[in-house]
Amino acid sequence: MALARSPLQGQPQEDGGELVQMALDVAGSLDPREVIARILERGTHAVRADRGTLSSLVDDQVVVEATYGRGGELTWVGQRYSLDYFEGQPLVKQAIESLQPAFGGRLALDQAAPEFRQALANVRQVAVLPLVHGGKAIGMLVFSRYEEKPFAGDDRVALTLLSAISGLALRNARLYEEGEAARQRADGTAARLRAAVDAAEDVASQVRLDQVLGRLLERAAASVGADGTSLARLEGGEMVIESTPTGELVGTRWPLMPKVLAGVATGRAVELSAAEYTGAPPGMESVVQPYQRFLVAPLVVGGETIGLLAMGRKADEPFDAAAVQALQQFSTRGALLLRNARLIAQARDAEQAKSEFMSIAVHELRAPLTVTGGYLAMALEGDFGDVPKPLRHVLETAQRKTEEAKALAAELLTVARLEGKALTPNVKPVSVAEAVREALARARPRAEIVQANVQMEPGDDVTVLADEALVGKILDNLLNNALTYADRPPTIRVGASREGEQVAVSVADDGIGISSQDQGRIFARFARGTGPLVAEKPGNGLGLYLSRGLAEQMGGSLQLQSSHPGKGSTFVLRLPAVAS
Ligand code: ADP
Numbered sequence: 001m002a003l004a005r006s007p008l009q010g011q012p013q014e015d016g017g018e019l020v021q022m023a024l025d026v027a028g029s030l031d032p033r034e035v036i037a038r039i040l041e042r043g044t045h046a047v048r049a050d051r052g053t054l055s056s057l058v059d060d061q062v063v064v065e066a067t068y069g070r071g072g073e074l075t076w077v078g079q080r081y082s083l084d085y086f087e088g089q090p091l092v093k094q095a096i097e098s099l100q101p102a103f104g105g106r107l108a109l110d111q112a113a114p115e116f117r118q119a120l121a122n123v124r125q126v127a128v129l130p131l132v133h134g135g136k137a138i139g140m141l142v143f144s145r146y147e148e149k150p151f152a153g154d155d156r157v158a159l160t161l162l163s164a165i166s167g168l169a170l171r172n173a174r175l176y177e178e179g180e181a182a183r184q185r186a187d188g189t190a191a192r193l194r195a196a197v198d199a200a201e202d203v204a205s206q207v208r209l210d211q212v213l214g215r216l217l218e219r220a221a222a223s224v225g226a227d228g229t230s231l232a233r234l235e236g237g238e239m240v241i242e243s244t245p246t247g248e249l250v251g252t253r254w255p256l257m258p259k260v261l262a263g264v265a266t267g268r269a270v271e272l273s274a275a276e277y278t279g280a281p282p283g284m285e286s287v288v289q290p291y292q293r294f295l296v297a298p299l300v301v302g303g304e305t306i307g308l309l310a311m312g313r314k315a316d317e318p319f320d321a322a323a324v325q326a327l328q329q330f331s332t333r334g335a336l337l338l339r340n341a342r343l344i345a346q347a348r349d350a351e352q353a354k355s356e357f358m359s360i361a362v363h364e365l366r367a368p369l370t371v372t373g374g375y376l377a378m379a380l381e382g383d384f385g386d387v388p389k390p391l392r393h394v395l396e397t398a399q400r401k402t403e404e405a406k407a408l409a410a411e412l413l414t415v416a417r418l419e420g421k422a423l424t425p426n427v428k429p430v431s432v433a434e435a436v437r438e439a440l441a442r443a444r445p446r447a448e449i450v451q452a453n454v455q456m457e458p459g460d461d462v463t464v465l466a467d468e469a470l471v472g473k474i475l476d477n478l479l480n481n482a483l484t485y486a487d488r489p490p491t492i493r494v495g496a497s498r499e500g501e502q503v504a505v506s507v508a509d510d511g512i513g514i515s516s517q518d519q520g521r522i523f524a525r526f527a528r529g530t531g532p533l534v535a536e537k538p539g540n541g542l543g544l545y546l547s548r549g550l551a552e553q554m555g556g557s558l559q560l561q562s563s564h565p566g567k568g569s570t571f572v573l574r575l576p577a578v579a580s
Contacts, residue, residue: 032170032177033076039141039166040068046162047127047155049143054131056139056170057096062086065139095128096137101159102128103151127151129163133171141166168357176350213243213337217309220330221245224323226311228291231299231334233307234264242307242338248287254279260296264305269297269324269331277312292316297327299335309334355420362416366409373402411542414473415525418549425467425554429578432462432496432503439475440494446483450490454479457495462503464575470550471575474558477543478507478571484537485529485569486511503577506561510568519560523548551575 036054044052053067062085064077086092095102106123123144131139141163145151151159217229230249232239237256241249256264257278263270272294280288291312299307309331313319319327376399379387387395417423436456447454464471475494482492486509493508512533514522521527528534528541548558556575563569 032174035166035169036065037068037074039162039169040066040074043141043159043162043166044068044070044143046158047143047151048145049127050122050146051144053142054139054166055142057083057137060084062140091126091128092140092142095130095140099130099132099135099137101130101156101163103156122146124148125150127155127159129159129166131163131167131170133167138167139170165361172350172354172357175346210243213334214245216330216334216337217243217245220309220327220334221311223326223330224295224311224319225313226295226323227314228312230310231307231338232310233338234305239308249284252281252284254281260308263296264298264308267298267300267305269295269327271295271319288312290314293318295319295323295327297331299331299338301335301339306335307338352420355416358416359413359420362409362413366406366413369402369406369409373399373406376402408540411540411546415542415546415549418546418553423550423553425470425550427465427467427554429463430466430468430471432464432505435468435471435475436494436496436505439472439479442472442476443479443483446480447492450483450486452483452486452489453491455491455493457493459496460498460503462496462498463578464503464556465578466554466556466575470554471573474547474550474573475505475507477547478573481543481571482507482509482511482569484539485509485534487533490568498577499574501577502556502574505573505575506570507573508568508570513565513567513569514560514563515565519563522560523558547573 040052056063060083062081125145127143129141130137221229231243277294293313295311298305518529525545526541551558561570561572
C-alpha cells in the first residue's frame with residue numbers, strides 16, 4: 001500500500017515507522033544470507049552510514065560475512081580471523097565484552113590487517129554493535145562514516161534497536177537452517193533405508209508423521225508377536241511416550257527401569273517380566289496390567305540413543321531370537337522417524353517464534369508512537385500554551401508522520417497475525433455494492449487531490465460471505481494503489497459480477513502498469529515495483545501481500561488479471577458468493 005505522500009520527505013529519522021519497518025524487514029526471513037543482507041542494507045541507510053560490515057563470532061574466531069557500501073554494493077567476504085586480532089581495536093573489544101554498542105572515532109589503522117587498511121583510511125566515525133543472543137555475542141555489526149559526523153542520540157536509538165533485533169533474527173535464521181539441514185540428512189538416510197526394507201512401502205505412504213509412527217508400531221507388533229506397543233523418547237533419566245497404536249499413554253513420563261538402562265548402555269533389546277516393568281504414572285497402572293512380558297529396544301541414531309521401542313505380550317511366553325531380530329529392524333526405522341518428527345517440530349517452532357517475535361516487536365514500537373501522537377495532539381490544541389506558526393507547521397508534520405507510522409505498525413501487526421494464523425475473519429453476508437461505495441467514499445479526498453475520475457460500473461447486485469472490515473481493507477489498498485501508480489490524472493473503474501460460486505470484484509486503472517518482470521513478485525512481502533516512477537512514490541510493499549493473504553483467509557483470492565506498462569492494470573478480488 002502506498003502511504004499518502006508528505007511534503008517533508010527525507011527529514012531526519014523522527015519517523016518511527018522507518019524503525020518499525022527496518023525491524024520487521026530484518027526479522028522477516030529465515031534465510032541467513034538474506035537476513036544478513038537486510039540487516040546491512042536497512043541498517044546502513046537507517047543510520048546514514050557509508051559502510052556496514054557484519055561478522056559472526058564462532059568459538060574464538062571472527063567470520064567477516066559481508067560488507068555493504070551505501071552506494072548499494074553488497075560483498076560477501078567469508079574471511080576468518082582469530083578473536084585475538086581485535087586486541088588492538090579497543091572499540092571492538094569494548095562492545096564484545098560489555099555486550100553494549102560502542103561508539104568512537106576511527107579504528108586503529110596500524111593494528112588492522114593489511115587487506116583492511118585502505119578501506120579503514122577513509123573512516124572518521126565508527127559504531128560497533130554486538131549481536132547478542134542468550135547473553136552471548138554471536139556476531140557484530142560495524143557501521144562507519146567517512147565524514148566527521150559522530151553517531152548522535154537518534155542514531156544510537158536506532159542502532160540499539162537494530163542490534164537487539166539483528167541478534168535475534170540471525171540466531172533464528174541459523175537455527176532454522178541447522179534444523180532444515182539435519183532434517184534433510186535424516187530424510188536422505190530414511191529414504192535409503194526404506195528402499196532396503198520391503199515392509200516400508202505402506203509405512204512410507206502415510207503422509208502424517210503420527211500416522212507413520214502408529215503404522216510402524218502396528219507392523220512391529222505383528223511381526224514380533226506382541227499385543228501392545230509404544231514408542232518413547234528419552235529425556236534425562238525418563239522416557240516420554242510419543243506414540244501408541246491407540247493413543248493411550250501418549251505424553252506420560254516414566255522413570256527408566258534398571259534393566260532398560262542396561263539395554264541403553266549396550267544398545268541391545270532387553271526382556272522384562274511384569275514385575276520388572278515398573279514406573280507407570282499414577283492411575284495408569286491398569287493400562288500395563290494385562291501384559292506379562294515386555295521387550296524393549298533402544299532407538300539409536302548416529303550413536304546416540306534417542307528413544308525406546310517397547311512391545312508387550314499378554315501371554316507369559318518369552319520372546320524368541322526371531323522376535324528380537326524383527327524388533328531390531330523396526331527400531332532402526334523407528335529411530336529415524338522419531339528424529340524426523342523432532343526436527344520437523346523444531347523447524348515449526350522456529351517459524352512460530354518468528355511470527356511471535358514480529359508481533360512483540362510491533363507492539364513494543366506502537367506504544368511510544370501512541371504517546372508521541374498524544375503529546376503532539378495536545379500541543380497542537382494549545383494545551384501547553386500558544387504555538388507559534390513556524391512551530392505549528394513542524395508539529396503538524398510530526399503528527400502526520402506519527403500517524404503514518406502508526407498505520408504502518410497496525411498493518412505489520414495484521415501481517416504478523418495473518419502469518420501466525422491468529423486472524424479469524426468474522427464472516428457474514430456483505431453487499432458488494434455497499435462495500436465498494438464505502439471504499440470509494442474513503443478514497444474521495446485522495447482522488448480529488450490527484451484529480452482522478454473514479455467510476456462504479458453498473459454490475460450484478462451481489463452479496464458475498466466475507467468479513468466486511470477485511471473486504472474494506474483490501475478495496476482501500478487496491479484503490480490507493482490505482483490512485484498512486486499513475487503519471488497523470490487516472491481513470492479508475494470498479495465492477496462486480498457473479499462467476500458461479502464466486503463474486504469477482506475488479507479494480508481497473510489506466511496508470512503506469514506493471515512490467516512483466518515485476519508481475520511475478522509484487523504479491524510478495526515487502527516487494528515493490530522496480531520502475532523509476534514507483535521509487536518516487538512512498539510505500540512499503542505490504543499492501544498486495546496483505547490483501548491477498550486476507551482474501552485467502554476468507555476463502556477467496558486476489559489476482560492481477562492483466563497489466564500493460566503505460567496502459568494500466570486490472571486487479572480482481574474473488575470471494576465466495578452467498579447462494580441466491
Ligand atoms: P506499495 O504500494 O506499498 O509499494 P503494494 O504491495 O500495494 O505495495 O504494491 C506492490 C507494488 O505493486 C507497488 O510497489 C507497485 O510497483 C505495484 N503496483 C501495485 N498496484 C499497482 C497499480 N494499480 N498500478 C501499477 N503498479 C502497481
